[in-house]
Amino acid sequence: MEPKKGPATQAEKNRERLKNQRDNQLFGKAQQIDAMTPEDILVELKNKKLPVFGTNKERVERLKKALGIPIQDNGSKGSNSVLNNIEQIQKKREERRRRMEEERINKEERKAENEALGKLVDVDFQKMVDQFKQQVPPQKPHVPSSELKICVCVRKRPIFSKEEKNGEIDALSCSNPVIMIHEPKFKVDGITKYLENHTFQFDNTYGENEDTKTVYESSIRPLCPFILQGGTVTCFAYGQTGSGKTYTMRGLQEMVICDLDKFGRGQLTFHISFYEIYGGRCFDLLNNRAKLTILEDGNGNIQIQGLVEHPVGNKDEVLQLIEYGNSVRTTHATTSNEDSSRSHAICQILLKSGQREFGRLRLVDLAGSERAQDCVSNNRQRRIEGAEINKSLLALKECIRALRGGPGAHVPYRGSKLTLVLRDSFEGGSDEKKVIMITCVCPGHSSSDHTINSLRYADRLKEQVVANQVNQFQPKPEPLKPHQEQQKPQPEPAKPQPSKKNLQPQVQQNLPKKKDEKPEVADKFRKSFRDMEYIQKQEEDKMSLEMLDLHEKVETILEEEEELLETHVHAIKEDAQILTEEGELISMAQGDTDYDIDSYVQRMEILVKHKLTVYQNLYQKVMSFKAHLNEEEEFSNHMTQKLKKKG
Ligand SMILES: Nc1ncnc2c1ncn2[C@@H]1O[C@H](COP(=O)(O)OP(=O)(O)OP(=O)(O)O)[C@@H](O)[C@H]1O
Incomplete structure (x- = not known):
């Protein structure tokens, strides 16, 4: 046959x-x-x-x-x-x-x-995640940042055994340029488990097995020649607390200093300044945390008054200074990371050869992004910090996006203190200024919400914003069995979109109307508020008008607090002066039997009046500040109630 x-x-x-x-x-x-x-x-x-x-x-x-x-x-x-x-x-x-x-x-x-192995993880979810991970496409080579207008990348840190002991599953798959989040979920029955998979794509993504050198090789290193030709490069580390921002930044700081030193053949001096922005205020990390004042002149030039720039010729000294600066940053203990940073740390390196200026490099380790949600915390200090972080991260996003708009684009840098001091990093378009954004993410499944938020933030900075895809990489379907745990795609509920029509009147109402303010303060305040409005409009699906209102209240409180402290110090000094004069008057009256009672009364009247004016002024400032604190408190309670109702 x-x-x-x-x-x-x-x-x-x-x-x-x-x-x-x-x-x-x-x-x-x-x-x-x-x-x-x-x-x-x-x-x-x-x-x-x-x-x-x-x-x-x-x-x-x-x-x-x-x-x-x-x-x-x-x-x-x-x-x-x-x-x-x-x-x-x-x-x-x-x-x-x-x-x-x-x-x-x-x-x-x-x-x-x-x-x-000491892992207390949910084996069903772990199995589902493992199944997905087997289908991850092969990794592609990293793209050098010199080929990009703005380099937007993501770094995943490894999962710690401590986290696995606490039941965490590594729910992130990373394969350059893609990153996937496998979000464990339960169906409405509360029993059936499934994964919601979100896929994002960036310029570069780095997995847990890729070291800081790999990140450096494709991010900052390709831009070293640009810096040496007079360019300005700003590299940001963004992400939730404990995601590896400081770890990444420290590694990059060391590598870039060594490389710049090598490229400059020992001829360059480094002028280092290192400062942080904490709760809307600026502190010099290399000068005993001295408080700094941000000034803007009539031409819009920004100056950080009091910031010390350290000229250093030797790269080891540079690294020592940076190490010192890192060690004095403001930190507060949280459950997730004992060294959680609530401040934005800005390390600025200016290169010079003799009197000739070369380029500038700014390395910015941002505050934990989840802190931006502390706006409705019970603690006022946390709330104000949270509102400031929220505002600065939103403003930063829009300022970076403006780079793509070219030299004439509006840069809303007055939207926050962070963007104000970094103004020079955003103006002139992406040919003149280079920005690298490294978004750091935690692998644990319980951080999925924060990770998705971080990736969405980074996504908005990309050239073409493509909505993240849900369930792109599905395991091969098995025949459906009764009561089987399914990995079922669940469409995200559509978010209500605030209507643009309603936006304007309310915003107008929110415009600050402060009495007795100095004209330049009022002007500064209005300009900053206009930029916040601009940012709010770009962000209308995320930032509510209430949030805009909160930012305005917090701004008022910060400005008034500053003024109140100044007035208080002034009152004490005046009082001391008056006390000295009173002392002299009393000694005269008691020591001289022949003293002139009329002259005593006359002088006393002047002194007491002066005292009353000084303290009346201080009292008014205290009362006004107190009223604004109460307003903020009420507003925060209202927001908390609203969130509770929603949740
Ligand atoms: N890629 C990595 N490889 C190994 N360990 C890492 C990595 N990234 C971070 N870590 C470790 O994770 C911990 C948290 O990292 P880090 O302090 O850098 O987080 P962070 O994002 O700066 O947090 P915070 O905002 O609270 O300052 C540190 O112990 C750090 O050593």
């Missing part, structure tokens, strides 16, 4: 492929029908407007026939076919039981394995 020939032509091959596909589909459908209950068969027949008479087997065959599934005629009739049917059902039941048992044993084994 001649061996069976395979398909000869392409057309035959295609026909055979299509036939196989169809057979597979029909086989799948037949399996689904066999697994259906008699009631389901009835419903299905009715749906398809087919007759419902006869036994269940006859109904099944009718349904299959209607769907084009060939009926196997085994020639048996009557009791024989009934026996066959029962046999088939039993086989399927056994098969199902065998599979369930296998799954149970598999689960127990995974659990025991995890326990031995």
Whole structure:
């Protein structure tokens, strides 16, 4: 007999492929029908407007026939076919039981394995995540930042054994330039588990096994020649507390100093300044945390008054200074990271050769992004810090985006203190200024919300904003089984969009109307508020008008607090002066029996009046400040109530 020939032509091959596909589909459908209950068969027949008479087997065959599934005629009739049917059902039941048992044993084994490793993770979710991870596409080479207008990248840090002991699952898959978040979820029944998978793509992504040198090689290093030709490069580390911002920044600081020193062949001096912005105020990290004042002259030039620039010729000294600066940053303990930073730290390096200025490099380690949600905390200090962080991160996003708009684009740098001091990093378009944004993310599944927020933030900085995709990489579908845990895509609920129509009147109402303010203060305040309005409009789906109102209140409080402290110091000095004069007056009155009572009364009247004026002024400032604090408190309570109702 001649061996069976395979398909000869392409057309035959295609026909055979299509036939196989169809057979597979029909086989799948037949399996689904066999697994259906008699009631389901009835419903299905009715749906398809087919007759419902006869036994269940006859109904099944009718349904299959209607769907084009060939009926196997085994020639048996009557009791024989009934026996066959029962046999088939039993086989399927056994098969199902065998599979369930296998799954149970598999689960127990995974659990025991995890326990031995000290991991207390949910094995079902872990299995689902592992399945997805097997389908991650291969990694592509990293793109050097010199080829990009703005380099937007993401770095995933490794999961710590401490986190796994606490039940954390590594829910991030990273394969340059893609990063996926596998978010464990429960269906409404509260039992069935599934994963919601979000896929993002950036210029570069770095996984847990890629070290800081790899990040450096494709981010800052390609821009070193640009700096040496007089360019300005600003590199930001963004992300939630504990995601590795400081870890990444410290590594980059060291590498870039060494490289710039090497490229400059020892001829360059580094002029280092290192300061932080904490709660809307600026402090010099290399000068005993001296408080700095941000000034803007009539031409819009920004100056940080009091900031000390340290000229250093030796790279080791540069690194020592940076290390010192890092160690004195403002930190506060939180549950997730004991050294959680609430400040933005800006390390600025100006390169000079003799008197000739070269480029500038700014390395900015941003405050924990989740702190921006502290706007409704119980603690006022935290709230004000949170509002400041929120405002600065929103303003930063819009200022970076303005770089893409070219030299003439509006840069809303007055929207926050951070963007105000970094104004020079954003103006002139992306050919003149280079920005690298490294978004750091935590791998643990319980951080999924924060991670998604961080990636969405970074996504807005990309050239083309493409909405992240949900469930791009799905495991191969298995036939549906009853009560099986499904990895089902769940569309995100649509967010209500505030209407633009309603925006204007309310914003107008919010415009600051402060009495007795100096004209330049009022002007500064209005300009900054206009930039906040601009940012709010770009961000209207995220930033509510209430948030804008909160930012205005916080701005007022910060400005007034400054003024109040100044007035208080002034009052104490005046008082001391008056006290000295009073002392002199008393000594005169007590020591000289022949003193002039009229002159005493006259001088005393002047002194007391002066004292009253000084303290009256201070009292008014205290009362006004107190009223604004109360207003902020009320507003915060209102926001908290609103959030509670929503949640
Ligand atoms: N890629 C990494 N590889 C190994 N360990 C890392 C990595 N990234 C971060 N870590 C470690 O994770 C911890 C938190 O990192 P880091 O302090 O840099 O976070 P952070 O984002 O700066 O937090 P915060 O905003 O609170 O300052 C540190 O112990 C750090 O050593």
